[in-house]
Amino acid sequence: MLMTNxxxxxxxxxxxxxxxxxxxxxxxxxxxxxxxxxxKNIFGGELKGYTELLxxxxxxxxxxxxxxxxxxxxxxxxxxxxxTSSVAAGAAELYVYGTAVTVE
Amino acid sequence: MEQLIIFxxxxxxxxxxxxxxxxxxxxxxKEREQxxxxxxxxxxxxxxxxxxxxxxxxxxSGNVVISVDYFKRxxxxxRNIFGGEVRVYETxxxxxxxxxxxxxxxxxxxxxxxxxxxxxxxxxxxxxRKQVGSVEVLAFGTAVYFEQK
Amino acid sequence: xxxxxxxxNINDNISTDSPIKEALVLLSGVVxxxxxAYGVLGLCVDWAVTRISPEMEAAIFSGFQVPxxxxxxxNQPGQAMLQQLTDDLRECCDVDYPVKVLIAPSETANAVALxxxxxxxxxxxxDMLRSQNGLAFVMAHELGHYxxxxxxxxxxxxxVLTALSALLTGSGSNITQLAAPGVHLTxxxxxxxxxxxxxxxxLETLVxxxxxxxxxxxxxxxxxxxxxxxxxxxxxxxxxxxxxxIAALEKxxxxxxxxxxxxxPLPVEVISK
Numbered sequence: 001m002l003m004t005n006x007x008x009x010x011x012x013x014x015x016x017x018x019x020x021x022x023x024x025x026x027x028x029x030x031x032x033x034x035x036x037x038x039x040k041n042i043f044g045g046e047l048k049g050y051t052e053l054l055x056x057x058x059x060x061x062x063x064x065x066x067x068x069x070x071x072x073x074x075x076x077x078x079x080x081x082x083x084t085s086s087v088a089a090g091a092a093e094l095y096v097y098g099t100a101v102t103v104e
Numbered sequence: 105m106e107q108l109i110i111f112x113x114x115x116x117x118x119x120x121x122x123x124x125x126x127x128x129x130x131x132x133x134k135e136r137e138q139x140x141x142x143x144x145x146x147x148x149x150x151x152x153x154x155x156x157x158x159x160x161x162x163x164x165s166g167n168v169v170i171s172v173d174y175f176k177r178x179x180x181x182x183r184n185i186f187g188g189e190v191r192v193y194e195t196x197x198x199x200x201x202x203x204x205x206x207x208x209x210x211x212x213x214x215x216x217x218x219x220x221x222x223x224x225x226x227x228x229x230x231x232x233r234k235q236v237g238s239v240e241v242l243a244f245g246t247a248v249y250f251e252q253k
Numbered sequence: 254x255x256x257x258x259x260x261x262n263i264n265d266n267i268s269t270d271s272p273i274k275e276a277l278v279l280l281s282g283v284v285x286x287x288x289x290a291y292g293v294l295g296l297c298v299d300w301a302v303t304r305i306s307p308e309m310e311a312a313i314f315s316g317f318q319v320p321x322x323x324x325x326x327x328n329q330p331g332q333a334m335l336q337q338l339t340d341d342l343r344e345c346c347d348v349d350y351p352v353k354v355l356i357a358p359s360e361t362a363n364a365v366a367l368x369x370x371x372x373x374x375x376x377x378x379x380d381m382l383r384s385q386n387g388l389a390f391v392m393a394h395e396l397g398h399y400x401x402x403x404x405x406x407x408x409x410x411x412x413v414l415t416a417l418s419a420l421l422t423g424s425g426s427n428i429t430q431l432a433a434p435g436v437h438l439t440x441x442x443x444x445x446x447x448x449x450x451x452x453x454x455x456l457e458t459l460v461x462x463x464x465x466x467x468x469x470x471x472x473x474x475x476x477x478x479x480x481x482x483x484x485x486x487x488x489x490x491x492x493x494x495x496x497x498x499i500a501a502l503e504k505x506x507x508x509x510x511x512x513x514x515x516x517x518p519l520p521v522e523v524i525s526k
Contacts, residue, residue, distance in 0.1 A: 016255040017254060017256060018258060019141075019144070019145065019146065019258050020205070024201070026190040027187075028183045028188065064265040064266055067265050068265055071259070071262060072259040073259055078147075079147040079148060083223065083224065086227055087193055087196070087197060087239050088177075091184065093197055098147060099147045099148055142258060152256060179279065183279060185282075186282060189268075191270060191275055192275065194266060194268060198264065
């Protein structure tokens with residue numbers, strides 16, 4: 001399944017489009033990561049725990065979006081956009097959406 | 105002791121009424137999606153058929169605010185200790201997003217196509233730092249009206 | 254470009270697991286964690302308590318006020334007598350530090366050993382007793398708790414529980430507010446084992462002071478025969494299984510071959526008019 005955040009897959013022709021597809025997950029951190037983050041607040045630096053957490057969530061959201069696109073019979077998703085927001089205390093929602101198309 | 109009983113009653117109320125509202129909402133969403141399925145809506149920046157003449161275009165949007173119930177809040181709080189997927193919140197944002205899209209569709213019934221669709225999510229806090237009251241989803245795009253031949 | 258709309262059959266963005274199952278799993282995880290932490294910290298409290306000497310305790314609790322629910326006024330009738338009796342008993346059971354006795358006028362028949370060396374006796378107790386020996390047994394029982402540091406143990410566990418829940422869920426949260434009253438409960442109710450040990454200690458003290466074991470079971474027997482439900486509720490909240498304790502005391506009297514002789518009458522100051 002091809003993915004891109006441009007209008008067209010470079011080098012391919014779009015023959016049909018099937019509508020908007022999206023994937024979302026809501027993930028929470030646990031107290032361990034929270035404690036490390038509090039320490040980092042004093043010393044500065046990358047919050048590796050959080051980076052990993054959000055990366056995993058993003059991967060899962062993309063997977064869900066692609067599975068939806070497959071069900072629609074598409075073979076590519078274009079114009080992908082990401083959005084992150086916090087919907088619960090300490091939890092982040094990862095949201096990715098795009099347009100499912102058939103290319104050749 | 106009374107506090108524990110109030111707590112349990114609130115959770116049960118949150119669970120039952122929340123489930124009822126959710127299933128009712130999902131049924132309505134599925135019906136309306138079937139209806140609006142035929143009109144193209146996508147995040148493309150240009151129309152699907154460039155040969156047709158465009159009469160007018162306008163910015164359209166649809167938004168919805170859906171609140172969490174007590175049961176969801178408590179489970180999310182517990183999840184915060186152990187980490188992982190907060191499954192109870194997934195239905196919340198899913199409903200909100202689909203509802204926002206449907207409202208966008210309903211706001212421009214005569215349009216032929218919706219392009220450059222974008223979706224924004226934000227949370228509305230209830231006051232105390234840790235409590236989240238509700239989720240707002242805004243969907244907006246450009247509605248295009250073709251000349252009818 | 255054609256538009257070919259298809260609605261997906263399966264919605265991947267939500268899970269089909271029951272949310273109740275998820276909630277129960279999480280809840281049981283929290284409960285297990287609490288139990289383990291409580292057990293471990295309880296052991297730590299036991300270890301620490303044996304190392305708090307009476308001098309340290311007096312210093313820590315020097316500012317401790319008797320809770321207002323135990324309304325006491327100084328110079329109640331019989332307080333001087335009771336203080337004297339307690340001081341005499343102290344010598345027999347090796348409690349070196351000063352213990353202050355206060356009387357609270359009340360319907361309930363009970364006595365409570367508070368941290369810092371204060372024993373509060375509820376005046377309903379005097380109505381239950383027939384002899385000075387019986388009264389001495391009750392005071393000796395409370396002194397036994399002091400000797401074993403039970404009052405610190407109970408309070409320590411309550412504090413551990415409240416601190417744990419405040420750490421995990423925040424000090425203002427619902428869960429912590431539920432746990433805080435637990436401090437009072439654990440204060441009031443020592444384990445059966447500790448009560449039995451305090452009983453044994455009291456028996457020894459009684460025999461040491463009076464020379465015989467008369468009057469030891471007087472209080473428990475009187476409570477057993479009591480029909481007034483108001484007093485019973487307050488009593489049984491903190492002193493379960495009177496029958497078992499009477500039996501244990503009588504057995505010990507037999508095993509140790511203590512005498513039982515006539516008992517001295519109750520001092521006039523505490524007999525209610």
